[in-house]
Amino acid sequence: MSGVTLRGWLLDAxxxxxxxxxxxxxxxxxxxxxxxxxxxxxxxxxxxLVLSAIGAPLIADPQxxxxxxxxxxxxxxxxxxxxxxxxxxxxxxxxxxxxSRITLTIVALVSAIVVPVGLGIGLPAGxxxxxxxxVLMRLTDIFLAFPRLxxxxxxxxxxxxxxxxxxxxxxxxxxxxxxxxxxxxxLTRRNAEFVQAAVLQxxxxxxxxxxxxxxxxxxxxxxxxxxxxxxxxxxxxGLGFLGLGAQPPAPEWGAMVASGRxxxxxxxxxxxxxxxxxxITSVGFNLLGDGLRDVADARxx
Amino acid sequence: xxxxxxxxxxxxxxxNAIAAASDISFAVAPGAAFGxxxxxxxxxxxxxxxxxxxxxxxxxxxxxxGAAMPPQRxxxxxxxxQMVFQDPYGSLHPNQTVDQALASPLRIQGLDGGxxxxxxxxxxVGLGPEHRFRFPHQLSGGQRQRVxxxxxxxxxxxxxxxxxxxxxxxxxxxxxILNLLVRLRRERGLTLLMVSHDLAVIAHxxxxxxxxxxxxxxxxxxxxxxxxxxxxxxxxxxxLRSNAGYDMRGAEAARFEA
Amino acid sequence: xxxxxxLCVRNLRVxxxxxxxxxxxxxxxxFTLGRERLGxxxxxxxxxxxxxxxxxGLVPPPGRVTADExxxxxxxxxxxxxxxxRQLRGRRVAMVLxxxxxxxxxxxxIGRQISETHRAHVGGGKPAARRAALxxxxxxxxxxxxxxxTLFPHEVSGGMGQRxxxxxxxxxxxxxxxxxxxxxxxxxxxxxxVLAILDELVRGRGMGLILISHNLHLVSAFCDRVLVMYAxxxxxxxxAGKLREAKHPYTRGLLDALPELGxxxxxxxxxxxxxxxxxxx
Ligand SMILES: Nc1ncnc2c1ncn2[C@@H]1O[C@H](COP(=O)(O)OP(=O)(O)OP(=O)(O)O)[C@@H](O)[C@H]1O
Ligand SMILES: Nc1ncnc2c1ncn2[C@@H]1O[C@H](COP(=O)(O)OP(=O)(O)OP(=O)(O)O)[C@@H](O)[C@H]1O
Ligand SMILES: [Mg+2]
Ligand SMILES: [Mg+2]
Numbered sequence: 001m002s003g004v005t006l007r008g009w010l011l012d013a014x015x016x017x018x019x020x021x022x023x024x025x026x027x028x029x030x031x032x033x034x035x036x037x038x039x040x041x042x043x044x045x046x047x048x049l050v051l052s053a054i055g056a057p058l059i060a061d062p063q064x065x066x067x068x069x070x071x072x073x074x075x076x077x078x079x080x081x082x083x084x085x086x087x088x089x090x091x092x093x094x095x096x097x098x099x100s101r102i103t104l105t106i107v108a109l110v111s112a113i114v115v116p117v118g119l120g121i122g123l124p125a126g127x128x129x130x131x132x133x134x135v136l137m138r139l140t141d142i143f144l145a146f147p148r149l150x151x152x153x154x155x156x157x158x159x160x161x162x163x164x165x166x167x168x169x170x171x172x173x174x175x176x177x178x179x180x181x182x183x184x185x186x187l188t189r190r191n192a193e194f195v196q197a198a199v200l201q202x203x204x205x206x207x208x209x210x211x212x213x214x215x216x217x218x219x220x221x222x223x224x225x226x227x228x229x230x231x232x233x234x235x236x237x238g239l240g241f242l243g244l245g246a247q248p249p250a251p252e253w254g255a256m257v258a259s260g261r262x263x264x265x266x267x268x269x270x271x272x273x274x275x276x277x278x279x280i281t282s283v284g285f286n287l288l289g290d291g292l293r294d295v296a297d298a299r300x301x
Numbered sequence: 302x303x304x305x306x307x308x309x310x311x312x313x314x315x316x317n318a319i320a321a322a323s324d325i326s327f328a329v330a331p332g333a334a335f336g337x338x339x340x341x342x343x344x345x346x347x348x349x350x351x352x353x354x355x356x357x358x359x360x361x362x363x364x365x366x367g368a369a370m371p372p373q374r375x376x377x378x379x380x381x382x383q384m385v386f387q388d389p390y391g392s393l394h395p396n397q398t399v400d401q402a403l404a405s406p407l408r409i410q411g412l413d414g415g416x417x418x419x420x421x422x423x424x425x426v427g428l429g430p431e432h433r434f435r436f437p438h439q440l441s442g443g444q445r446q447r448v449x450x451x452x453x454x455x456x457x458x459x460x461x462x463x464x465x466x467x468x469x470x471x472x473x474x475x476x477x478i479l480n481l482l483v484r485l486r487r488e489r490g491l492t493l494l495m496v497s498h499d500l501a502v503i504a505h506x507x508x509x510x511x512x513x514x515x516x517x518x519x520x521x522x523x524x525x526x527x528x529x530x531x532x533x534x535x536x537x538x539x540x541l542r543s544n545a546g547y548d549m550r551g552a553e554a555a556r557f558e559a
Numbered sequence: 560x561x562x563x564x565x566l567c568v569r570n571l572r573v574x575x576x577x578x579x580x581x582x583x584x585x586x587x588x589x590f591t592l593g594r595e596r597l598g599x600x601x602x603x604x605x606x607x608x609x610x611x612x613x614x615x616g617l618v619p620p621p622g623r624v625t626a627d628e629x630x631x632x633x634x635x636x637x638x639x640x641x642x643x644x645r646q647l648r649g650r651r652v653a654m655v656l657x658x659x660x661x662x663x664x665x666x667x668x669i670g671r672q673i674s675e676t677h678r679a680h681v682g683g684g685k686p687a688a689r690r691a692a693l694x695x696x697x698x699x700x701x702x703x704x705x706x707x708x709t710l711f712p713h714e715v716s717g718g719m720g721q722r723x724x725x726x727x728x729x730x731x732x733x734x735x736x737x738x739x740x741x742x743x744x745x746x747x748x749x750x751x752x753v754l755a756i757l758d759e760l761v762r763g764r765g766m767g768l769i770l771i772s773h774n775l776h777l778v779s780a781f782c783d784r785v786l787v788m789y790a791x792x793x794x795x796x797x798x799a800g801k802l803r804e805a806k807h808p809y810t811r812g813l814l815d816a817l818p819e820l821g822x823x824x825x826x827x828x829x830x831x832x833x834x835x836x837x838x839x840x
Contacts, residue, residue, distance in 0.1 A: 013439065014431035021398045021434035188665040191713040193392035194402075196355055197452065201406040202379035211405070215396050312714075341718025341749045342702070387717060442603055465717070471603040471773035476816035476827035483826060498750075505818035505827070528821040543751040544820070 032295050039291020045284025052097050053104040060094035066249050074267045084269045087259060092269065095251035096277050102252045103281060106167055106236045111225060113171035118178025118221065123209050125179070126186025137183070140176045148173040148235060156244035163252070166245040170235055174228065178221055185217040219296045226289030230282030237278050253278050302460060302492040303329040303352060308361035310344070310351050321347040322516045325361070329509075331459075334486060334493040336503035336524065338540060339513030345496040348513070349462045352494065353384045366459060380410055383453035387465040389445035393437040399423070399448050400433050406456050422451040426481060443474030447481070454485070461485075463495040467502060475502070482506060500544045504528050512537045565735055565767040566592040566614065569628035573609050573791075576621050584609040584622070586791040592735065592767045596758070598778035598799060599771045601788030602813065602830070607771045610788075611737040614769075615654050616644035631735065650680050653733040655725050655741045662724055663712040669723045670696075670708030673730060680731035695726040700752045718749055725753060729760065735767040736760070754781050775802060775814055787813075790837040809836050 009020065010027040034040055052059060069089030077084045083092035125136040152169035159165045189195060190213070198208050239245035240254025248255065253274040260271030310322040322344035329335040337345045351358045352365070354374045363370045365381055386392040393402055403419045412418065423433060426447040437445055446466060453461060463482070467475040483506065486493055497503050503510055504524040512520040512534060520534040530541060573585040585606040590597065599607045613624045614631075616639065629636040631652065639647070648654075656662040664672055673695060674688035681691070689708075696704035699722040712720055725741055741753065758781070760766045772778050778785055779802035787795040787810050795807040805811060812830040 013435075015398075015434040016430075018398065018400060018434060021400075021436070025436065184666060193386040193388060194394040196350075197384070197386070197392060197449070198405070198409075199355060200353055200379060200382070200384055200453075201409045201456065202374075202376040203405075203409050207409070212394055216394075342716045346716065471601075472775065472813050472816045473602050473830040476818075476829050479818065480826045480829065499818075501818040501820045504820050505823065524823075528823070 029295055033291055036291045036294060038287050039294070042284045042287025042289075042291060045280060046288055049100050049104060049281055049284070052100045056097050056101055060091070060097040062094070062098065064091035065094035065098045065251050066090065074263060074270065076267070077269065083273045084267070086256070086270050087263060087267075090249075090251075092256075092273050095256060096253070096274060099251040099253045099256065099274065099277070102163065102246055102250060103233060103236070105163070106170075106233065107229060109164075109167045110171050110174060110232050113168070114175045114178055115221060115225065117171075117175040119182050119214065119217065121175070122179035122182025122184075123186050123213060123217070126183035127190050127205065127209055127213065133183075136179070140179045143173065144176040146173050149238065152235070152239055153242070153244060156239065161244045161247060163246040163250070166236060166239045169239075170232055174232065177228075178224065181221060181224055182217050185220060186213055189213050189216055219292075223289055223293045223296060226285055226292060229285040229289070233278060233282055233285070302331040302333070302366060303327075303335075303494060304362075304364040305348075305352070306362040306364070308348070308351060308358045308363060310347050310356060311359045312347075320359075320516055322351070322513075325518050327511055327518060327521060329492055329494060331492055332486070332490045333509065334495065334507040336507035336510040337494065337496045337513060338498065338500060338503055338510060339519075339536070340540075341498070343513040344516040345513055346464055347516075349384065349464050349494065349496060352460075353382055353462055354379065355384075376410060380456050381458055382460040382462060383456065383458040384462040384464065385446070385449050385453050385466045387468060389442045389449065389469055390437075392449045393445055395437055398434050398436055399428075399440075402448060402452050403455050406452060410456050412456065418455055422455045425454065425485070426451045427477070441474075443470050443477065446470060446474075446478060450478075450481070450485075454489075458491075460492045460494065463493065463497075465497050466495070468497065468499070479506060500527060500540060512540070563632075564591040564593050565632060567628055567630040568592075568614070569626060571610065571613055571624070571626040571629060573606070573613050573618055574623045574625075576623070583791050585613065588786075588788075588791075588793055590786060590793070590796075592769060594761065594765045594767055595784065596761055596768045596770060596782040596799075598782035598785040599769060599788060600773060600775055600778050600785060600813070602773070605788040606791040607788055608739050609791075611654055611739055611769065611771060614735075614737065615648055615652060616641070617648075617654070649676065649728075649731050649733070651733055652735045652737065653728040653731065654737040654739060655721075655728045656739055663720060665712050668709055668711055669715065673723065673727045676727050677730045691730060692726070695730050696723070698729075698756060699723075699726045700749060700756075701726075722749070722753060725756075729756075732764065733766065735769070737769045737771070739771045740773070741770070750777070775817060779803065792837065794836055807836075808833065 010024045012020065012024060015021040015024055056062070067090065069085070071089065072085050073087055073089040075081055075085045081091050081093065083096065086092055086095070121136050121140060125133040148170065151173050152166060155169035156165055195208060195212055198212055203211075236245055237252075237254030237257065240252040241258040243255070243258070246252030246255055256274035257271045257278075260267070260274070264271050305325050305327055308322065308325045309320055311318045311320050313319060325348055327335070337348065339345055347356070350356045352363055354370060357372050365378070370378060400419060403422055404415055407415045407418060419433070420430070423430070428444065428447055428451070432440065432444065440448065467478050470478065479502065482493065485491055493506065495503065495506060504527055507524055510522050510524055510527055511518050512522070514536045520532060520537050522532055522537070526532060527541070532538060532541065568591070569589045571585055571588045572583070575582040575584055588606075588610055599610065601607055609618065612618050614629070614636070616636065618624050626637055631647070663669070670689070670692055673692040674685070677683070677688040677691045678685070693704045693708060696707060701707050701719060701722055707715060707719060707723070715723065721741065728736065736757070738757065757768055761768050770778060770782055779799050782799040785797055785799045785802055786793045787805070787807065789809050795805060795810055797805055802810070803814065805814070815828045816830055818827060
């Protein structure tokens with residue numbers, strides 16, 4: 001199929017199969033997304049993060065990221081060490097590349113916890129209302145009252161520092177807004193006539209929640225998550241900076257900033273480069289989230 | 302086919318409860334068409350929803366096809382009665398194609414031969430195969446309402462409830478939908494129960510008419526009597542008067558009564 | 560009609576570009592509006608709402624609006640910025656949107672929505688806004704304003720939602736009101752009452768009213784003049800009382816498709832469209 005006919009097939013106003021209808025819808029969404037160059041930049045940054053996490057051993061030498069080379073400590077950028085070396089002589093470029101794996105792990109784990117928990121609490125609260133709503137929302141309020149960093153500190157102190165505990169601590173304080181969002185979205189949909197039509201057909205509440213309401217809530221949850229991701233990455237970096245996140249010698253960006261701060265004035269790159277990496281990733285997620293929100297707004301109007 | 306016996310429906314709890322429909326009794330014979338009219342907020346939709354089993358009734362009994370309906374209906378009881386809603390924009394799921402909208406009732410009801418049934422249902426409501434894989438936003442209001450009718454009919458119900466099915470549609474599409482309903486009723490022997498605020502539409506489609514006011518059924522009459530103006534209750538007369546078109550004196554009178 | 564026209568529209572065109580070719584939603588529509596009731600009728604998609612939206616500056620992008628003249632009193636709307644329109648909307652021109660369910664915020668109570676509109680346009684404190692909102696709800700014949708004030712849009716019947724919407728639009732006392740199918744969810748009695756309110760505003764406060772509707776009976780009985788639209792064009796303009804004697808086959812087709820009390824036909828005649836109508840024949 002040549003490019004022209006593929007486009008025609010995708011944009012066909014009268015699709016001939018379920019597959020064509022679905023692909024056509026995605027393609028139209030993509031068309032409106034790619035109009036927004038900032039959003040595309042955000043997408044590229046996030047893609048770069050994913051690619052560097054997957055292909056880390058191909059991009060940089062795994063040994064250089066961990067192996068200490070005290071003879072070459074605190075070197076500025078050169079052909080051998082693009083971003084210079086840190087106080088233990090490790091190659092900062094390699095550490096940034098491998099650090100993206102840790103960042104991506106945090107992103108994936110937090111999403112994997114926050115989305116199901118948020119939907120699991122918010123959907124039934126919004127759909128069933130009454131006592132269910134009251135109980136679930138009070139629970140949400142309780143979790144919302146915990147200050148994020150303090151809970152994370154307490155968690156790390158109790159369970160021992162480490163990336164998993166940091167992620168759990170972040171996720172525990174991050175889900176309540178998602179539960180509220182899911183509840184609000186469900187509230188506005190549960191009286192919709194297509195939901196009543198499904199009830200009339202004999203659909204069970206579970207199937208209505210999953211087939212009718214989740215597909216409508218999911219976009220706003222994903223958008224919110226993308227926008228929050230910057231904050232999550234920064235919190236994780238903060239925990240690493242305080243020594244409560246990933247433990248040495250893991251190349252976690254926050255911990256790298258922390259270790260570079262003694263030499264900030266003389267060897268600025270040691271702390272600045274990982275700082276820039278955190279910054280760019282956060283901006284990337286924010287731009288992507290904004291772009292997705294614009295697409296969703298356009299689609300719903 | 303439909304028999305309501307002193308049905309009362311309340312919204313809210315305790316002190317805030319209001320009876321949106323009280324003490325409603327009427328019966329509709331199999332294959333007949335019954336119309337429900339009345340002022341806004343008089344409880345017409347409420348009666349329809351309680352017949353459909355979307356809201357429980359506080360008192361009385363709803364009998365469909367000769368059997369009293371329990372508060373929680375099973376799948377077979379659900380299948381007996383389907384409903385078409387007023388708003389063609391809100392009644393279809395925005396992310397589902399026409400095909401998905403029609404396939405899901407079949408899946409829930411465990412009916413086979415889906416492919417065939419969907420094609421037939423679309424043909425019956427006058428939609429072509431080119432509409433089958435479109436999303437609601439790619440359809441006009443009249444086309445959406447046809448999809449909603451097809452979705453209701455695909456499980457082969459014996460009763461079809463229509464809540465102002467044409468009030469959001471323009472007159473030419475309204476004529477098409479009304480003709481479609483006349484044909485479906487004749488071919489399938491469907492029992493129709495329709496709510497509308499347009500007396501002419503009700504008189505066109507229905508044989509008998511119930512008039513509601515403040516949650517009560519105030520008059521039961523025939524559409525011929527309605528057309529002839531041979532009605533007794535003041536509210537029915539008022540509806541007839543307003544329906545004759547906007548009339549300044551009528552409006553002034555209505556204002557001073559209100 | 561008295562005095563200078565409130566609104567002047569000459570050769571209004573609205574185009575929506577798209578990958579499949581441009582949609583000419585409104586093509587060369589011209590009319591003036593005085594302190595009167597002007598009806599716009601036509602089948603779905605004929606460009607009635609788009610005409611109203613163009614006047615409000617609410618045509619969504621990528622839609623393009625052009626006109627030889629588009630004036631509200633002394634104000635040239637062709638040159639107005641988005642900010643200018645925002646100050647205009649609600650205060651000088653208001654539009655009752657076609658679909659109250661989508662126009663009302665589903666998670667805010669009806670009373671709060673109306674009183675916030677009052678505070679945004681008229682000013683004054685919360686208690687004053689609340690009083691004004693309750694009065695307005697009563698003016699649109701809501702039986703129990705205190706109760707409805709606290710309800711959310713899904714808790715009221717279709718007709719009450721539409722009246723709440725009307726109350727919200729009238730609370731700032733605009734010069735021109737564009738009512739897009741304001742009564743399609745109302746029963747005939749309330750419809751009559753709401754129209755009486757609108758009529759009172761036209762005559763009492765000298766407001767101009769554009770009533771968009773597909774109910775030909777209603778428009779012919781209520782309005783002073785009627786524009787009949789087909790495919791973005793005005794195909795016929797006539798005095799409202801004479802609508803029944805309209806000449807154009809399209810208008811005749813629309814009138815025929817209406818069911819009538821006391822004249823029962825097995826099937827209704829459906830509109831047979833003639834492509835020549837679209838070119839202004
Ligand atoms: N979910 C709800 N909660 C509380 N009150 C409700 C709810 N739904 C309806 N009501 C109330 O019940 C009454 C009857 O409403 P219903 O929708 O049956 O009226 P209707 O006759 O269909 O009116 P319309 O012609 O305007 O649609 C109204 O006073 C309305 O406010
Ligand atoms: N945002 C948009 N993008 C593209 N085309 C549009 C848009 N809005 C309206 N149109 C097109 O413009 C034309 C006129 O639409 P409009 O909504 O004005 O019709 P209408 O006369 O108000 O119909 P109805 O009685 O159904 O409300 C239609 O063909 C419609 O498809
Ligand atoms: Mg109703
Ligand atoms: Mg419109």
